[in-house]
Amino acid sequence: MSSVILTDSLTKQYGKKTVVDSLDLKVPARSIYGFLGPNGAGKSTTLKLLLGLIKPTEGNIRILGQKVTQKNRLNILAQTGSLIESPAYYGHLSGKENLRIICTLKNVPLRCIDQVLAIVRMTEQQNKKVSQYSLGMKQRLGLATALLGMPKLLLLDEPTNGLDPAGIQEMRELICSLPQKCNMTVVVSSHLLSEIDQMATHVGIIDQGQLIFQDTLSSLHEYSRSRIILRTNNDSAAMKVLKQSHIPAGWSENTLTLKVHQENRIADAVTLLVHAGIGIHRIYEQQMSLEDIFLHLTGKKVSL
Amino acid sequence: MMLSTLQRRLWAEQKKSKHRRIWLIPFAFFLFEALWMIWQFTSAHTEELTTGYLMLFYDLPIINTIIMPIMVAVIASRLCDMEIKGETLKLLYTLQEPESFFDCKYLAGAKYLFFFTAGHSILILASGRIFHFGYSLKISMLIEYLAVTLCTSLVLLALQQMMSLISNSQIMPLTVGLAGSFLGLFSLFFPAPLARLVIWGYFAAFPCVKMDWDRATRITEFYEVPFPLVGFLIFAVFGILLFIICRIIVTRKEI
Numbered sequence: 001m002s003s004v005i006l007t008d009s010l011t012k013q014y015g016k017k018t019v020v021d022s023l024d025l026k027v028p029a030r031s032i033y034g035f036l037g038p039n040g041a042g043k044s045t046t047l048k049l050l051l052g053l054i055k056p057t058e059g060n061i062r063i064l065g066q067k068v069t070q071k072n073r074l075n076i077l078a079q080t081g082s083l084i085e086s087p088a089y090y091g092h093l094s095g096k097e098n099l100r101i102i103c104t105l106k107n108v109p110l111r112c113i114d115q116v117l118a119i120v121r122m123t124e125q126q127n128k129k130v131s132q133y134s135l136g137m138k139q140r141l142g143l144a145t146a147l148l149g150m151p152k153l154l155l156l157d158e159p160t161n162g163l164d165p166a167g168i169q170e171m172r173e174l175i176c177s178l179p180q181k182c183n184m185t186v187v188v189s190s191h192l193l194s195e196i197d198q199m200a201t202h203v204g205i206i207d208q209g210q211l212i213f214q215d216t217l218s219s220l221h222e223y224s225r226s227r228i229i230l231r232t233n234n235d236s237a238a239m240k241v242l243k244q245s246h247i248p249a250g251w252s253e254n255t256l257t258l259k260v261h262q263e264n265r266i267a268d269a270v271t272l273l274v275h276a277g278i279g280i281h282r283i284y285e286q287q288m289s290l291e292d293i294f295l296h297l298t299g300k301k302v303s304l
Numbered sequence: 305m306m307l308s309t310l311q312r313r314l315w316a317e318q319k320k321s322k323h324r325r326i327w328l329i330p331f332a333f334f335l336f337e338a339l340w341m342i343w344q345f346t347s348a349h350t351e352e353l354t355t356g357y358l359m360l361f362y363d364l365p366i367i368n369t370i371i372m373p374i375m376v377a378v379i380a381s382r383l384c385d386m387e388i389k390g391e392t393l394k395l396l397y398t399l400q401e402p403e404s405f406f407d408c409k410y411l412a413g414a415k416y417l418f419f420f421t422a423g424h425s426i427l428i429l430a431s432g433r434i435f436h437f438g439y440s441l442k443i444s445m446l447i448e449y450l451a452v453t454l455c456t457s458l459v460l461l462a463l464q465q466m467m468s469l470i471s472n473s474q475i476m477p478l479t480v481g482l483a484g485s486f487l488g489l490f491s492l493f494f495p496a497p498l499a500r501l502v503i504w505g506y507f508a509a510f511p512c513v514k515m516d517w518d519r520a521t522r523i524t525e526f527y528e529v530p531f532p533l534v535g536f537l538i539f540a541v542f543g544i545l546l547f548i549i550c551r552i553i554v555t556r557k558e559i
Contacts, residue, residue: 048558051398053398053558054559074400077398080398082395082398084394086391088391088393088394088395090320091389092322092323092324092386093319097319101316101320102395104312104315105312105396106399107309107312145395
């Protein structure tokens with residue numbers, strides 16, 4: 001699968017503070033790339049770097065196969081749509097008038113307006129002043145603006161921010177439908193794991209400006225495979241017995257873990273331990289949540 | 305119909321101002337000046353009207369010094385605050401170069417100043433006809449007056465636009481416009497080298513008419529002086545440099 005976005009050692013420093021640190025992003029075509037990280041991790045800065053709104057201190061960016069320079073930036077961005085931080089709009093104009101302005105600037109036919117309004121389900125509110133829109137409607141208008149001209153790449157920064165649960169669900173469904181419906185690649189940033197989990201096909205996790213994980217969502221879920229936890233009266237003896245019998249096991253944080261998942265192998269392990277005179281208090285399956293994975297990757301508790 | 309990139313951007317700039325009624329600002333100031341002229345000339349003696357044009361070319365630059373900085377600040381603020389309020393720059397800068405955005409915004413504001421200045425010329429010509437000024441109007445004098453008014457207001461527009469685009473609130477640029485109006489007026493009483501530092505006072509810095517007031521007879525006499533063309537050209541060059549500096553400040557600001 002070819003990459004729509006490729007960055008090479010992308011770095012942004014403000015004075016001595018490194019906000020984005022040697023980022024090597026790889027966003028596959030027609031994927032929904034979830035860009036995940038806690039608040040202040042560098043997500044918005046990265047997206048702004050990709051859009052050329054701020055200049056990188058170091059590194060290169062390739063979008064849709066072309067190296068982004070000051071000269072070709074607008075030509076490349078003509079094939080992208082973006083919604084950064086909060087929707088941009090003229091409150092004194094109607095939704096349709098707002099879209100008309102962007103159509104003119106993008107050099108996109110005005111007939112596209114009806115199409116994007118239908119996609120974001122805003123046809124009925126198109127003639128209302130944007131200042132009278134709810135936040136959810138403004139967010140949908142922002143998405144409609146980004147969709148004008150059906151770009152190949154869509155960059156959405158926290159698109160569900162401030163939306164109510166119904167609005168979040170609606171926005172999520174909308175985003176998930178875009179790769180198939182409009183043949184787009186979508187990069188969506190969020191600080192919410194559950195949100196990315198429900199939308200993304202690929203994930204990049206950023207923390208303190210550094211990319212700490214990048215792969216498919218299913219690879220991330222590999223981390224979350226269940227573990228069998230054993231509570232015994234003598235963990236060290238149990239470890240010894242399991243090791244002698246070549247049954248994979250681990251012991252950390254006062255927890256004995258069986259690294260097998262086949263039921264007969266688990267039964268063998270229990271039989272062995274009982275025969276060795278080790279008392280088993282409890283045996284249970286523990287599922288690692290995405291949050292646990294995140295904490296495991298970042299190595300610390302962060303606000304999510 | 306195929307439009308060029310510049311035409312499209314200017315058209316978009318025009319559409320952004322829809323429903324904003326920005327034209328009301330120069331129109332209100334224009335009306336104020338028209339009312340002032342009517343009051344001035346209806347209360348004037350017949351012999352004063354003989355030098356009506358000279359009186360206008362002496363008084364109008366002073367009035368402009370008071371009202372134009374405020375008018376320019378309000379126009380720039382009305383045009384720019386919609387971008388700040390709607391946080392549109394992060395979207396617009398992905399569609400056009402920041403420099404082009406600044407230029408188009410500037411031309412949108414300049415349009416009102418062109419109309420206002422054109423309105424001035426009509427007002428001056430109409431005053432002459434209605435109040436039957438004694439001497440005929442010297443076209444060169446009218447052109448010089450309009451050039452100074454337009455050029456000074458365009459220089460101020462660049463400054464006000466820059467402030468309106470880099471400030472999150474429009475209070476600061478509007479306060480600067482208001483303060484500039486007072487400072488410009490006071491600068492007329494400053495020593496010449498100091499007055500040159502106050503750009504708001506440049507509306508009256510290139511006079512083509514001067515006044516002589518006789519304390520004993522209490523008679524005011526207006527007389528023509530040669531237009532300080534070199535000084536004006538130096539100011540115009542300074543204005544271009546100021547525009548470039550303002551543009552750099554706005555476009556270098558990271559979103």
